[in-house]
Amino acid sequence: MQTMTLDPRVRRSGRSRGWTRWLGAPLSSATWRSYCYLWLMLLLGPFALAYVLVTVAVTAGAAVTVVGLFVAGGLVVGGRWWGTTYRRLAGHLLDTHVAAPVPRRTRRGFWPRLGAALGDPVGWRALLFALAALPVTLAGFIVSTACLVLGFGGVTYWTWFWSLPPELAMDSSWHTPAGLALVALGGLVVLVLWPSAQSVFVALLKLLTRVLLGPTAASLRVAELERSRAGTVQDADARLRRIERDLHDGTQARLVAVGMQLGEAREQLVSGETDTLGELLETAHASTKDALAELRELARGIHPPALDSGLAVALETLAARAPLPVAADIDPEVEAGGRLAPAIESIVYFSIAELVTNAAKHAHASRVQVRVEVAADGGSGILHIRVRDDGVGGATVVAPDGSGLRSGLAGLAERVGSVDGTFELSSPVGGPTVVTMTLPAVRAGTEGTHRTGTGSRA
Incomplete structure (x- = not known):
């Protein structure tokens, strides 16, 4: 077994760069931008504090009036402006870029709109930030300014001490070359320590910015679920339109042709002219079989009959009908605890079906491997699906084109x-291309405790 040792010269070089960076911190732009940030935060602090106090006072005093509550709600929503200002300030001066919270949704109705304004969590969190940031800013500004003034004053004391009145100057014993040098050295140490002392308060303000002014995990999840639900509704609508179009342009046209051919055959029977009767019946019979095949294909696209026998059987059937060899490995534990919820089975089936189609059509793969297993996760199970093909790769997730149909990997x-x-x-x-998906292993009959969507083939 070989071990790697770091060249001592490399270690010394790393330590020297660290010392150089630490000693040069007082002159770095980041340090001065942080100091400027404290200045601007201190200037905004009194105005923000006044806004918070007015908001609380109006909310408490106007609780008995309806009009006053709307004013209070407007002040709460106005807290979003303060949050935006603080986020931009942190982004420009501290390179701390915090995502904006989820936009406020307007409610319909008098009381829902009033409640949404008064209970706007983003506005209240911004007001809480203004309240919590003020003492931190004040303490950080005092400490930072004191370090800067003491350090700079100590370094330059030897140039201006003579101009001070005797009662303000240091003891005369310090006014020697050795004493002045010691004072300058102390000032230099304070200047070197100044960025570190300042960074403690700036880091606390950064933390408050991220926690109080950014989006919460719950709000992001709600927004994601709403966006996903809207996409599912659009996908279902587009799919119904496509099925309607296929029925109208394909199957319906064939059945109309069959009806016309049978009508013509009946006229020939009535008239006794049976020269082309066999040909007409043969054509009608072939058109009927084609129409039935199209109907079966449409029905399979909506809900494959193989899923009625379970996910394992459906995936084995899919592998047998695939245009290229598919090795499907389904863990028996997937259905050991009972059938999965229909929505989960549909999503798994149609997702794998599309990935197999993409591997054959776009990736020019010669083989696809599918692995489906379930893993315990606390009191519930997680379904793991892994689809791997040996194609040319280079697949990407392309955003929807706005047509309403969510197709492809997106x-x-x-x-x-x-x-x-x-x-x-x-x-x-x-x-190779490897797609890994995880879904909750929701069992049939327990869908009421989970939020699941509907699956359909892309």
Whole structure:
């Protein structure tokens, strides 16, 4: 077993760079931008504090009036402006870029709109930040300014001590070359320590900015579920339109042709002219079989009959009908605890079906491997799906084109996300392409305790 040792010269070089960075911190732009940030925060602090006090006072005093509550609600919502100002200030001066909270949704109705304004969590959190940041800013500004003034004054004391009145100057014993040098050295030490002392308060303000002015995990999840639900509704609507179009342009046209051919055959029977009767009946019979095949294909696209026998049977059937060899490995534990919820089974089936189609059509793969297993996660189970092909790779998730139909990998990612699942893609140029999905292993009959979407083929 070989071990790697670091060259002592490299270690010394790293330590020297660290010392140089530490000693040069008082002259760095980041340190002075942080000091400027404290200045601006201190200037904004009294105005923000006054706004917070007015908001609380109006909310408490106007609780008995309806008009006053709308004024209070407007002040709470106005707290969003303060949050935006503080976020931009931190982004420009501290390089701390915090995402904006989820936009406020307007409610319909008098009381819902009033309640949404008064209970706006983003506005209240921004007001709380203004209240909590003021003492931190004040303490940080005092400490930082004191270090800066003492340090700079100590370093330059030897140049201006003679101008001080005797009662303000240091003891005359310090006014010697050795004493002045010691005072200058102490000032230099304070200047070197100044950025570190300042960074403690700036780091606390950064933490408050991230915690109080950014979006919460719950709000992001709600926004993601709403977006996913909207996408699912659009996908279902587009799919129904496509089925209607296929029925109208394909199957319906064939059945109309069959009706016309049978009508013509009946006229020939009535008239006794049976020269082309056999040909007409043969054509009608072939058109009927084609129409039945199209109907079966449409029905399979809506809900494959193989799913009635369980997910394992459906995936084995899918592998047998695939245009390229598919090795499907289904863990028996997937259905050991009972059938999965229909929505989960549909998402798994149609996702794998599309990935297999993509591997054959776009990746030019020669083989696909599918692995489906379930893993325990506390009191529930997590379904793991892994689809790997040996194609050319280079697959990417392309955003929807606005047509309303969520197709391709973007549609799969949205469909999986609609049931609190995850979608990961690894597809380097040259292959292989590996798609890993996780979904909650919701069992049939327990869907009421979970929010699941509906799956359909992209």
